[in-house]
Amino acid sequence: MEKRSIYSWKNNLLGNKSKLYNNDTLIGSLESNDWTLDANVSIRSDQYSFKNKGLFNPYTEIRNKQGELIGDIEYNNWTGGATISLIDKKYKWSTRNMWMSAWKIEDEQGQIVEVSPSVMGNGGTIESIENSELLLSISLYLQKRVAVMYSMIALIPIFALLLF
Known part of the structure; x- marks a missing residue:
């Protein structure tokens, strides 16, 4: 039986x-x-930067603390999912339910990471069977990106009302 590690995150007020x-x-x-949608993540002694690229076909570069490109994330705008390509492995980011309120990262063998934001959106939990700072960093980044994208989508009706 695989050992699962449980992590939690909390967001500041902004x-x-x-x-x-x-x-x-x-x-x-x-x-x-x-x-x-850029971010810097530090976990223990590891540091990663996530730099969003592209407008119509967005992807995110993942770089280590030396600035070396170690992977990227390509997004599927129709499903909200993504393909994570690292130097040695590929993963899929997808929703765990039809409400898109929980997410997972999986490889060819199955689910590795589960991400569950809190109802209030000010934090949540990450449950992982792989003890990888990189996968934790990617999970933390992707949950943040999802939250920002949902916020932007929620603002579209307000901007539309202001324009008319």
Whole structure:
């Protein structure tokens, strides 16, 4: 039986900073720019930057603390899912339910990471069977990206009303 690790994150009031905990011990953080969807994640001694590229066919570059490209994320705009390509492996990011309120990362063998935001959207949990700072960083980044994208979609009717 595989061992699962459970992590939790909490967002600051503005939502641009998140702190990652394991058993109430701070192990990492995410700082993001919601307008560009870029972010920097630090977990223990590892650091990763996520740089969003492209307008009509968006993808995100993943770089390590030395600035080396170690992977990318390509998005499927119709499903909200994504393909995560790392140097040595590919993963799929997809929803765990039809309400798109929980997410998962899986490889060819099955589910590795489960991401469950809280109802209030100010935090949540990440459950992982792989003890990988990189996969934790990707999970934290993707849940943040989903939250920002939902927020932007929610603002479209307001902007439409203001224009007319």
